[in-house]
Amino acid sequence: MTSASRLQGDEIRTDDPAPRFVVVGGGITGLAAARRLALLAPEAVITLIEREERLGGKIVTERVDGFTIEGGPDSFLSVKPRGIGLCEELGLGGQLQGTDERHRRTFVMKAGRLQRLPEGLTGLIPSRLGPMARTSLISPLGKARMALDFVLPRKRDERDETLAAFIERRLGREVYDRLIEPLMAGIYAGDGRQLSLAATLPQLRMGEVRHGGLIKGVLASKRAGPIRDPAAPTRPPFLVPREGMDALVAALEADLRDRGCRLITGVAVTEIGQDPGGSAYRLRLGDGQILTAAGVLLATPAFAAADLLDGLDSGAAVALRAIPHVSTATVSVAYRAVDLPRPLDGYGYVVPRIEGRPVLACTWTSSKWHHRAPDGHVLIRGFVGRAGQEAVLSGSDAELLALVREEFRQMLGITAEPLLHRVFRWPQGMPQYTLGHLDRVAAVEARLAARPGLLVAGHAYRGVGIPDCIRSGETAAEQVLAAVQAARSREAA
Ligand SMILES: Cc1cc2nc3c(=O)[nH]c(=O)nc-3n(C[C@H](O)[C@H](O)[C@H](O)COP(=O)(O)OP(=O)(O)OC[C@H]3O[C@@H](n4cnc5c(N)ncnc54)[C@H](O)[C@@H]3O)c2cc1C
Numbered sequence: 001m002t003s004a005s006r007l008q009g010d011e012i013r014t015d016d017p018a019p020r021f022v023v024v025g026g027g028i029t030g031l032a033a034a035r036r037l038a039l040l041a042p043e044a045v046i047t048l049i050e051r052e053e054r055l056g057g058k059i060v061t062e063r064v065d066g067f068t069i070e071g072g073p074d075s076f077l078s079v080k081p082r083g084i085g086l087c088e089e090l091g092l093g094g095q096l097q098g099t100d101e102r103h104r105r106t107f108v109m110k111a112g113r114l115q116r117l118p119e120g121l122t123g124l125i126p127s128r129l130g131p132m133a134r135t136s137l138i139s140p141l142g143k144a145r146m147a148l149d150f151v152l153p154r155k156r157d158e159r160d161e162t163l164a165a166f167i168e169r170r171l172g173r174e175v176y177d178r179l180i181e182p183l184m185a186g187i188y189a190g191d192g193r194q195l196s197l198a199a200t201l202p203q204l205r206m207g208e209v210r211h212g213g214l215i216k217g218v219l220a221s222k223r224a225g226p227i228r229d230p231a232a233p234t235r236p237p238f239l240v241p242r243e244g245m246d247a248l249v250a251a252l253e254a255d256l257r258d259r260g261c262r263l264i265t266g267v268a269v270t271e272i273g274q275d276p277g278g279s280a281y282r283l284r285l286g287d288g289q290i291l292t293a294a295g296v297l298l299a300t301p302a303f304a305a306a307d308l309l310d311g312l313d314s315g316a317a318v319a320l321r322a323i324p325h326v327s328t329a330t331v332s333v334a335y336r337a338v339d340l341p342r343p344l345d346g347y348g349y350v351v352p353r354i355e356g357r358p359v360l361a362c363t364w365t366s367s368k369w370h371h372r373a374p375d376g377h378v379l380i381r382g383f384v385g386r387a388g389q390e391a392v393l394s395g396s397d398a399e400l401l402a403l404v405r406e407e408f409r410q411m412l413g414i415t416a417e418p419l420l421h422r423v424f425r426w427p428q429g430m431p432q433y434t435l436g437h438l439d440r441v442a443a444v445e446a447r448l449a450a451r452p453g454l455l456v457a458g459h460a461y462r463g464v465g466i467p468d469c470i471r472s473g474e475t476a477a478e479q480v481l482a483a484v485q486a487a488r489s490r491e492a493a
Pocket residue numbers: 024025026027028029030049050051052056057058059071072073074075076077267268269270299300301304308328329330426429430457458459460464465466467469
């Protein structure tokens with residue numbers, strides 16, 4: 001029996017005056033996609049379905065006893081335009097805050113001690129030679145090897161390589177292990193020996209191709225400056241709404257309701273079929289409802305999209321499942337400031353994989369951001385779990401807390417009892433853009449090209465950051481709308 005014949009339900013009404021769209025997944029991608037659809041086709045009937053009771057997906061902010069605790073992302077990059085752009089459209093522009101400049105310094109662990117990250121890194125790469133010359137993070141030999149970047153020839157062949165292979169080839173192993181790897185792991189929780197350069201940081205390879213060296217490329221792009229309106233205000237590199245990341249979710253939810261979108265939460269989509277004529281999709285929901293839609297946008301993690309497509313397009317499902325994911329957790333812990341042996345003057349620290357420790361980074365949240373802890377109190381967040389080091393997550397919440405507290409004891413001298421703590425787990429929460437990722441995404445897109453009006457979007461494909469996800473959702477919304485409008489024009493002709 002085909003999935004189309006199994007998914008019998010309400011009548012498919014392809015002659016509806018208004019096209020119907022369903023967005024599956026209420027993370028930032030799905031919310032941004034639904035809004036774009038509503039803006040471009042105000043007459044359309046738009047339904048967003050989210051499995052959890054709350055919207056936001058990886059964005060979750062908890063407020064407790066005056067603390068503002070982020071379980072997932074704590075900010076977004078300002079250099080990528082759709083983060084700020086969407087916030088401004090939603091009236092949140094004036095609420096965006098940057099990091100607390102009084103504490104602007106970050107540390108890297110070396111042999112169990114914290115050393116200051118050299119100033120002047122542009123997109124992870126050193127672009128000021130003075131701070132690099134002075135840092136004790138890299139040995140004199142490592143610095144000499146790094147300088148070879150200025151004379152080493154560029155790679156001739158166009159084949160993709162891993163992030164580690166590229167950095168080691170240009171700057172040497174020590175710079176990769178001690179500097180680039182821990183910073184990169186903070187973004188992808190990944191293993192640079194598996195991540196694709198073309199899928200993660202293609203601009204670095206472009207620097208080599210165009211300017212003959214990685215540092216030369218970074219210096220050239222710095223000289224050229226960012227492409228932006230000279231009249232636009234200069235923004236701090238990272239931004240977050242003062243109230244917390246979920247202010248963005250709340251504003252999107254209110255905006256979607258105002259525009260008449262139907263938001264269904266606490267119910268999963270369990271299956272998708274297509275009517276035999278191919279002009280409409282049927283979605284089965286966990287509560288037994290069946291919805292029909294001319295356009296469907298799957299803004300779920302890739303493996304969840306695969307589960308939905310198993311019956312409809314097993315080839316697409318196989319391609320989606322080939323995108324690996326890693327599990328992580330964040331553990332936020334609150335203290336009274338007087339209970340700390342010394343103030344936390346900085347944004348926190350990252351831990352290179354070669355240090356062999358279970359905690360990969362530690363953010364001193366209340367020093368990095370304003371308004372995250374009441375006066376006289378401190379909030380710290382530890383990151384646990386990364387590619388190849390996920391076993392630690394099998395522990396209970398109490399064990400994860402103990403692990404993070406032991407890290408704080410060793411590195412920050414904190415032995416006091418916490419006032420409160422929160423553990424947020426992200427099983428399979430970080431897609432890994434490993435070597436061949438762009439081919440895998442192309443394979444997914446090629447399969448779905450045969451099914452007009454059905455698209456995927458989100459962090460698994462072309463960028464994990466919040467602005468990338470917004471752009472992905474909005475672009476997919478434009479594509480799904482164009483496909484549906486083209487089909488309707490054909491039918492009308
Ligand atoms: C710990 C952590 C820290 C991060 N820090 C940052 C940061 O500081 N800055 C930054 O820019 N990015 C950060 N990221 C990345 C960023 O948060 C994510 O990439 C982004 O939020 C993903 O959004 P999404 O909408 O694509 O996916 P998700 O947020 O995963 O949303 C997908 C939604 O689909 C729903 N769903 C799944 N299956 C179904 C179904 N069958 N039916 C209905 N609904 C379904 C899920 O419940 C979920 O709500 C971080 C990520 C993590 C995990």
